[in-house]
Amino acid sequence: xxxxxxxxxxxxxxxxxxxxxxxxxxxxxxxxxxxxxxxxxxxxxxxxxxxxxxxxxxxxxxxxxxxxxxxxxxxxxxxxxxxxxxxxxxxxxxxxxxxxxxxxxxxxxxxxxxxxxxxxxxxxxxxxxxxxxxxxxxxxxxxxxxxxxxxxxxxxxxxxxxxxxxxxxxxxxxxxxxxxxxxxxxxxxxxxxxxxxxxxxxxxxxxxxxxxxxxxxxxxxxxxxxxxxxxxxxxxxxxxxxxx
Amino acid sequence: xxxxxxxxxxxxxxxxxxxxxxxxxxxxxxxxxxxxxxxxxxxxxxxxxxxxxxxxxxxxxxxxxxxxxxxxxxxxxxxxxxxxxxxxxxxxxxxxxxxxxxxxxxxxxxxxxxxxxxxxxxxxxxxxxxxxxxxxxxxxxxxxxxxxxxxxxxxxxxxxxxxxxxxxxxxxxxxxxxxxxxxxxxxxxxxxxxxxxxxxxxxxxxxxxxxxxxxxxxxxxxxxxxxxxxxxxxxxxxxxxxx
Numbered sequence: 001x002x003x004x005x006x007x008x009x010x011x012x013x014x015x016x017x018x019x020x021x022x023x024x025x026x027x028x029x030x031x032x033x034x035x036x037x038x039x040x041x042x043x044x045x046x047x048x049x050x051x052x053x054x055x056x057x058x059x060x061x062x063x064x065x066x067x068x069x070x071x072x073x074x075x076x077x078x079x080x081x082x083x084x085x086x087x088x089x090x091x092x093x094x095x096x097x098x099x100x101x102x103x104x105x106x107x108x109x110x111x112x113x114x115x116x117x118x119x120x121x122x123x124x125x126x127x128x129x130x131x132x133x134x135x136x137x138x139x140x141x142x143x144x145x146x147x148x149x150x151x152x153x154x155x156x157x158x159x160x161x162x163x164x165x166x167x168x169x170x171x172x173x174x175x176x177x178x179x180x181x182x183x184x185x186x187x188x189x190x191x192x193x194x195x196x197x198x199x200x201x202x203x204x205x206x207x208x209x210x211x212x213x214x215x216x217x218x219x220x221x222x223x224x225x226x227x228x229x230x231x232x233x234x235x236x237x238x239x240x241x242x243x244x
Numbered sequence: 245x246x247x248x249x250x251x252x253x254x255x256x257x258x259x260x261x262x263x264x265x266x267x268x269x270x271x272x273x274x275x276x277x278x279x280x281x282x283x284x285x286x287x288x289x290x291x292x293x294x295x296x297x298x299x300x301x302x303x304x305x306x307x308x309x310x311x312x313x314x315x316x317x318x319x320x321x322x323x324x325x326x327x328x329x330x331x332x333x334x335x336x337x338x339x340x341x342x343x344x345x346x347x348x349x350x351x352x353x354x355x356x357x358x359x360x361x362x363x364x365x366x367x368x369x370x371x372x373x374x375x376x377x378x379x380x381x382x383x384x385x386x387x388x389x390x391x392x393x394x395x396x397x398x399x400x401x402x403x404x405x406x407x408x409x410x411x412x413x414x415x416x417x418x419x420x421x422x423x424x425x426x427x428x429x430x431x432x433x434x435x436x437x438x439x440x441x442x443x444x445x446x447x448x449x450x451x452x453x454x455x456x457x458x459x460x461x462x463x464x465x466x467x468x469x470x471x472x473x474x475x476x477x478x479x480x481x482x483x484x485x486x487x
Contacts, residue, residue, distance in 0.1 A: 006288055006289045006290060008290045008291055008292075016284065016288050016290065019283075019284075019288060021280075021283050021287065022280060022283070022284065025276055025277070025279060025280035025283070026280075028276045029273060029276050029277065030377055030381070032269055032272045032273045032276060032333070033269075033273070033333060033334060033373055033377065034377070035269060035272075036265070036266075036269035036270075036329070036330065036333060037330075037370045037373055037374065039261065039265045039269065040262065040265075040326070040330065040366055040370060041367070041370050042261075043257070043258050043261040043262060043265075044258065044363050044366050044367050044370075046254065046257060046258065047254045047255050047257060047258035047363060048254075048363060049254060050253065050254025050255050050258075051254070051255060051359050051360040051362075051363050052360060053352075053360060053363060053364070057352055057364075058363070058364075058367050059367075060348075060351075060352075061348040061351075061352065061364045061367035061368045061371070062367045062368065062370050062371035062374075063371055064344070064347055064348040064351055064368060064371065065344035065345065065347070065348050065367065065368025065369060065370065065371030065372045066344075066371030066372060066374055066375040067371075067375075068340075068343055068344040068347045068348075068368070068371075068372065069340050069341075069343075069344050069371065069372035069373075069375040069376055070375055070379075072336065072339050072340040072343070072376075073340065073372075073375050073376045073379040073380070074379060074383075075339075076336060076339075076340075076376070076379075076380075077379050077380060077383040077384055080380065080383075080384045080388070081383070081384055081388050081391055081392065082403065082407070082410075083407065084384070084388050084389065084392055085392065085400045085403050085404045085407075086403075086404055086407050089384065089385060089388060089389065092384060092388075093380055093381075093384055093385055094277070094280065097376075097380040097384055098334065098335055098336075098376075098377075098380065099273065099277065099333065099334070099335040100335060101335065101336065102411060102415075103411065103415040103418075104308060106407070106408060106411045106412075107304075107307070107308075107412075107455075108304045108308070110408050111300070111303045111304050111307060111452075111455060112300035112301075112303070112304065114303070114451060114452060115296070115299050115300045115303055115452050116296070116300075119405075119408075120404075120407065120408055121403075121404030121405045121406070121407055121408070122404070122405050125404070127288075127290060128290050128291075128292060131284045131285055131288060131290050131292060132285065132292060132296060132297060132300050133300070134280075134281065134284045135281040135282070135284050135285040135292075135297050135300065135301070136297070136300040136301050136303075136304050137304070138277050138278075138280060138281035138284075139278075139281050139297075139301045139304070140301065140304040140305060140308055140312075141277065142274055142277055142278060142281075143305065143308075143309060143312040143313075144312045144315065144316065144332060145270060145273065145274045145277070145332055145333070146274070147312055147313050147315075147316045148270065148316045148328055148329070148331075148332035149267055149270055149271065149274070149332075151313075151316050151317060151320070152266075152267075152316070152320065152325055152328045152329065153263075153267075153325075155317065155320045155325075156320075156325040168470060170314065170317070170318065172428070172463075172466055172467055172470050173310060173314060173463055173467070174310070174311055174314045174315070174318070175423045175425050175428050175466070176428050176431070176432065176459075176462045176463045176465075176466035176467070177308075177310050177311050177314075177459050177462070177463055178311060178419050178423065179419055179420065179423060179425075179428055179429055179432035179462065180432045180435065180436060180455075180458040180459045180461070180462035180463070181307050181308065181311075181455055181458070181459055182412060182415050182416045182419050183416055183432045183433055183436040183458070184436040184439060184440060184454060184455045184458040184459075185408075185412050185416075185455060186409075186412040186413060186416045187436050187437060187440040187441070188440055188454065188455075189408055189409040189412055189413075190440075191440065191441075191444075192409075195406065196406060196409045197409075199406040199409035199410050199413065200409040200410075200412065200413040201413065202410075202413065203409065203410045203411070203412070203413025203414045204413035204414060204416060204417045205413075206414065207413065207414035207415075207417040207418060208417050208421075211417070211418070211421050224339065226414060226418065227411075227414050227415065227418065230410070230413065230414035231407070231410045231411060231414065234406070234409065234410035234413060234414075235399065235402060235403045235406060235407070235410050236399070238402050238405075238406040238409075238410070239396075239398065239399045239402045239403075242402055243398060
């Protein structure tokens with residue numbers, strides 16, 4: 001097992017990233033989700049009759065929801081496994097796999113590393129950089145939870161008043177913000193090295209092919225799997241180029 | 245209509261349960277995550293200062309804060325009150341929870357927006373969460389490290405260094421395609437290029453804020469350059485980025 005030797009400047013992040021407390025937190029997040037699902041399922045089954053649903057239809061919906069989630073879940077798992085070397089199991093399980101997403105969490109960790117003058121994964125990726133990156137991605141994710149907690153009761157009372165303020169704001173602002181964030185992050189990668197450029201282009205090309213193939217061959221699963229496939233092909237390309 | 249009284253009772257009970265336990269469970273998830281973040285930063289003896297964490301979080305917030313506020317508002321009309329607490333706890337909304345809910349609703353011939361549809365969606369999300377947790381625990385938790393062990397050792401080292409490029413290449417294409425907005429894409433590409441290749445060359449000290457500067461810049465330019473003839477299409481939720 002890992003020695004829990006803490007050294008801020010060590011590039012072996014495992015003493016911190018596999019810390020028992022982080023494992024416990026990961027397990028606790030799973031437990032809370034299970035608790036919520038149990039409470040909701042009981043409430044739904046009780047209310048079903050009033051909404052003209054049989055118990056069989058409720059359980060059928062649980063089953064259909066589960067079956068529909070198999071493809072996306074496997075696709076998420078593929079991405080999560082590819083991020084294990086960077087963030088280790090507890091962080092990947094709770095953030096990338098569950099409450100967060102690969103796109104946001106990797107971006108957040110990258111931005112946090114940058115604030116330390118470091119890069120994720122390289123020789124400057126120390127225990128300290130990992131810890132700050134993990135804290136930043138988690139705190140960032142908490143903003144979503146907080147806004148959901150605060151806005152849900154308001155929206156349910158105000159009946160969508162917030163949306164009516166200005167519909168253009170609701171379409172222009174998020175589109176602009178998402179595109180700006182990821183295009184800037186992608187361009188920043190191009191300033192690091194030639195191999196970074198190659199990896200970026202390979203990943204973009206494979207994702208583009210997956211999306212196009214999903215559309216023209218009418219295979220929607222290709223779109224879901226695109227991110228995982230693109231990451232693995234791009235990393236394989238980087239490996240082949242650097243192996244010489 | 246004879247069962248209207250019971251009807252109201254049953255659904256009122258459901259509303260009561262979910263309006264109490266929805267926030268409680270989401271709040272619990274919030275506290276556990278907060279604990280994990282604070283422990284990683286301050287409990288591990290790495291000597292990280294509050295200032296360092298605030299700086300890192302500030303940059304993340306400057307970049308994604310707006311999206312984190314807009315997303316819950318956009319999803320509310322689709323999810324409804326009770327499912328909001330499920331969705332923002334479980335995550336992966338656009339790619340998994342919404343498709344699962346829609347499939348279950350279609351199978352039972354119900355359109356989103358009714359109380360019946362709300363219960364069906366809640367049940368489907370529970371099924372999706374169950375499958376998701378199971379695949380994660382088995383494939384990532386138990387088998388993840390072993391699966392990685394099957395790959396050549398050098399590949400893991402390479403993966404650590406180039407993973408950001410590998411993720412952002414694909415995610416950027418995905419964002420461009422799902423946003424379907426050529427005008428904003430061009431604006432975003434132009435502004436980002438100016439920031440990364442221009443501003444940062446002249447003022448390397450701004451490196452920490454490059455992404456936030458681009459986000460604000462693109463929002464401003466896109467706002468003034470938007471097609472004003474467009475009918476509002478606010479009904480469509482933006483593709484999920486954070487959850």
